[in-house]
Amino acid sequence: MKYLLALISLVLIGVGVYFATSDKDTIPQQTTQEVGMKESQSDSHSDSLLDKEPQPPVAKKVAHEMTIHGDTRVDHYYWMRDDSRTDPEILSHLEAENAYKEAMLADTKSLQEKLYNEMVSRLEKDKSTVPYRQGDYFYYVRFEEDSEYPIYARKKGSMEAEEEILLNVNELAKGHDYFNVADTEISTNQQILAYSDDTIGRRIYTLRFKDLSTGKLLDDTLENTNGGVVWANDNQHLFYIRKDPQTLLGYQVFRHKLGTNQSEDVLVYEETDQTFYTGLGKSLDGSLIKIAHYSTETKGERLLDANKPTEGDFQLFYPLEEGHEYSTVKSGDHYYVLTNKDAKNFRLMKVHQDKHEDMSAWQEVIPHREDTQITGVVAFKDFIALTERSNGLTSIRVMNIKDGSFKSVNFEDPAYAARFSTNKNFDSNTLRYAYSSMTTPDSIYDFDMVTGESTLLKQDKVLGDFDPSNYKSERLFIEARDGAKVPVSLVYRKDMFKKDGTNPLYQYGYGSYGATMDANFRSNWLSLVDRGFVVAIAHIRGSQMLGRQWYEDGKMFNKINTFTDFIDVTDGLVNQQYAAKDKVFIAGGSAGGLLMGAVINMAPEKYRGVAAHVPFVDVVTTMLDESIPLTTNEYDEWGNPNNKDSYEYMLSYSPYDNVKAQDYPNMLVTTGLHDSQVQYFEPMKWVAKLREFKTDDNKLLFHTNMEAGHGGASGRFKRLEQTAMEYAFFLDLLGRND
Template sequence: MPSAPVAKKVPYEMTHHDHKRVDNYYWMRDDSRSDKEILAHLEAENAFTDTMLSHTEAEQNVLFEELKGRIVKDDSSVPVKKGNFFYTTEVSGDNEYPVYVRADNFDGENKLTLLDVNQLASEHEYYHLSGTSISPDANLLAYGEDTLSRRIYTLRIKDLTTDQLLKDELAGTSGQVVWQNDNKAFYYIKKDEQTLLEYQVYKHELGTDQSEDVLIYEETDLSFYTFLSKSKDDTEVYIWHYSTDCKAVSVLSADDANAVPELFYPREHGLEYSIEKHGDSYFVLTNHKATNFRLMTTNAAEKYDIDLWQDAVEPETDALLEDFELFENHLVYQKRKDGITSITVREITSGSEYQLPFEEQAFTAGMSGNIEMDAPAVRIYYSSLTTPASSYDFELTTGHSTLLKQQKVLGEFSPDNYQSERIMVTARDGKRVPVSLVYRKDSFKQDGTNPLYQYGYGSYGATIDPSFSRNWLSLLDRGFVCAIAHIRGSEMLGRPWYEDGKLLNKMNTFTDFIDVTMSLVEQKYCADDKVFAVGGSAGGLLMGAVVNMAPELYRGIASHVPFVDVVTTMLDESIPLTTNEYGEWGNPNEKVYYDYMLSYSPYDNITPQAYPHILVTTGLHDSQVQYFEPMKWVAKLRELKTDNNKLLFKTDMEAGHGGASGRFKALHDKALEYAFFFDLLK
């Protein structure tokens, strides 16, 4: 067996709250990503991984072709109407990227190509398009491009009447554009190139240099994200202010070239609200005196007095109000109760309402592509663990549904071959944790023999709903049971479920995941020696904590772009996603949070013990979790672990947080992960 790369140890002492920590691998941090020693170490790790998995190359190639072979090469998205045109994206052949087109009607007559992303990406190893935005007169297209994967975009403007780019070129942006209604100017956000925070809103006049742009708003509180949108009736521009525990919005008139932003309602710690305009009124989704949110209405005259707001959808203690959509005569709102989504259509004037029918016990449903206020139908996205992604239009007045498209899966796929379940697992403190399961009917026996692929996330209130995965078919068809553990830190069971998995309750996220594993083994959904676990980003933190706390439960782990050096990162305000995440993890400058973070931080809690087989992946240019976090984690694991199990670390030297760009390239990473697991079963 070849020798694993050995990292040198350079002790670096840090003292906080009179607590001394020594970090032997702090030297691995290089913000410039140009240090030759660090790059050489990453390349050595890549070479070691390639060598250790060289015997699986044939299987990786088979898996890649298998994964790719399920994808329809010539495909298009469901057209979305905006103004006089229908917009869609098309992919064809072996092209990695889509082509943006528009047509005169839903059927695609008089089609015009707006952007061919394949041409734009042709000279770049990495390419990501963001923020495509059509001007109100439909003659100009703004878009942002990132060729480094740092999520910093350069904005460009294309004249659709001449098919030529304008001279305007705006660097250092978030990639997002909102147009003024005069078609002569737009708003965009500049990012801090060190912390990557979106913090300055500028107005750009077409034909002028970026240096002449006017600063409209600057965020001085670094715990807030800033982003833009436009009201559905196109009369207002919104500047959103989002922190973990405060959400608010400032409003500008889209018709006034000299408009200045005005807070809709003051920012208050603990108060969250979002708005949508409807005629002369506003609908406000807020947690004001409502842990699980309520929908209220107000008008411009009364918006500053929250006591005058009226309930449109009253709060419930056991149901989370997640989303709403407005049409001329209808309100559509989405709730989640016991983890199950419901969508209700209400006629605004009469108050009469009905619920859309969903028949499976575990599924994903939501509103998507509802751009126009006068649309006669609400567009719904639907999927489950056995039902490929589907788009429906539900007529607002009748509830009649039309299936517009269901994702095709090439090959021998039939949903009848698979079974999904939703079960509840009792955690160690008595809480009931939902788990979504799927398996192939003809290979599953609840006798404790199947391998298990368990996925989790559990942070930021992000809920991982059970939806269809073409890639998972490669697992299911080989006898795996796939499970999503809906652990605390998500909002699967409402806002309290999130609150019980953040800050000083974060440990519940990790113990929930472990308890789900133990229960699935106990209930004989899987073999106790064939359990594999996967997570990425904050889910990579989950993996790091789990293998420290219960390494014996897992045969193999895949940890992608993992956030594992929690304390050091959260103490460094120059690193992206630090100050604006204090509300999620806590501020370690306060001793109570420092001590608690230190109790679970994966990097700080590595001990001399046996660990499972581990595959770690990252991207050199990752903007969310810096490459040096997994790099340090792997080095320290190599130093302290007492087993001979595989520890493999692969860095994509061209990619960032989202991995490789393009619709096929990323499948190589998935094939690598699956081959790593399959090899461990041999």
């Protein structure tokens, strides 16, 4: 009986669906009766159903030619794109894929449930954040025991005061399959709460406003925003970014006055260069509102006096120059400028507020260093705090503005993650930072910038029998094929690990946009580690783990290094006997899904199982289409295929274009129908093409969350269902049901 219910589900989904077959290059879609009963005859009574292995839905083929640079590509699955996400044929195919996935994972249902309950059981159900002070109030976020969503609250004067609930997202989410609050911002006088919500998963947000004195929502409703909001100091005006509904680019900055209709809002800036993203922010001292301009290789800012929101225009701090990246923080009469001018790894400069447009007046505070990258700056009244990365490890230093002396925060784990936490008080002598490692749960500290002492405020609880002394983390450097040394962070359970080449390996990677995947604590990984897995993060080129050059060596015409680094890390871990060569499982999402796709085209034999989440796999077609979100902004990351050299290079590794007749590993591919970053049809097409070409009998499962976008399910528990599915998929491939 193990497949019966799933097969019935497959049958019901496809009833009544018609598939056109008029094109000479069209292969008819399997009818629902064929899905799950390949080669079955008309006597499809229940006994024969029981004997049949579920079969995947086979997509029809419709030739779609694309010609550029004298080269013609034929995409037989281009028809799967529907920007409205309403085409019944496409939706039915996605549902059929989901039903097939359910049928193939039917035997793992109890294991999925066990893993899910296990992961949920580790979570602190009534978790709350460390309060931060802003004016007269202490603000924090908390969860109630069984709630999916957070509650935003505050207390006046002290944490012993009566609680005031600002926003209960659980109440707002009722009746919605998906609900996400992107931002909450309190007005300067702390009387109005602005918040943004998305009920689809497309990351197009509606801004709403709540009068905290009455608890009532204001009539002001701002549609089609990117979710962020910045208040002017008059408590009447605010600034927000509107999105283009097609490209989803946030390109227009508007000023809104409370009590007026959105149609009356004033456009204060419009970005006409589609290679740039636009952001909004406010200086910590509250004096400036900022518009940030950033592309892959150029960054800069426009500034406006926060006390005079209706007077004058936003003015460039310094003219934008291709290849120059700068950002500013302000303390007193001086700006501190983080810039890469003549400094690949950035340096910190200082300039008086009246001379910022004259680069000759910029004075060096911290020089460029070949072995250390400055990654972040926060300015207080008397201190400048910096995060820096050297040899792949983050350090935090604080400079006393008055005497130029430094104090440092010390970390001891071999691999870890450290970052600034919530710092809202410009006059403070305390820096709040966050720390974790692969064996240390997320921890919040206050660092006394006068004495140099750190105080632990809170460490996340991991419920159950978790004991960090049972685990060991290591940091390795594995030599890549061109001689580069690739950092690897890993963790395993001491009493289960043997360095004899028998351990299953879960290898994770990303490697794009300069984003560094630090060695954070992830309680979900305990479900693998406690079952004998070694979990490893490959810090491959394309990140900035080893500085800016590490990023530049993994993008554009060097992108291939990202993929070969990942494969070489696999070989290195196997050769050093951290892992069994036939028990290697890999996972990545978004650009990490691109990594998965490239790797399995290049070296499919090295991997037992693959999880590719919201994978960016149709690189060339997507980057040729300026109507698709995020395309034009990323030419400096991937290349512009309108240029022949970029086209040919991108075509050489694009996962979708390089699918061929060969054996592929067992695969689980996931997406969200409303994904705004990687459109659902990229993985949908990829799976269809893999089904057409692959020569093996390995599993290829495709899961579409029909109510979510790029980030998956919105609830804190709900999102763990997909993680449990992934882990159960891998464990089942090892023949394990524990």
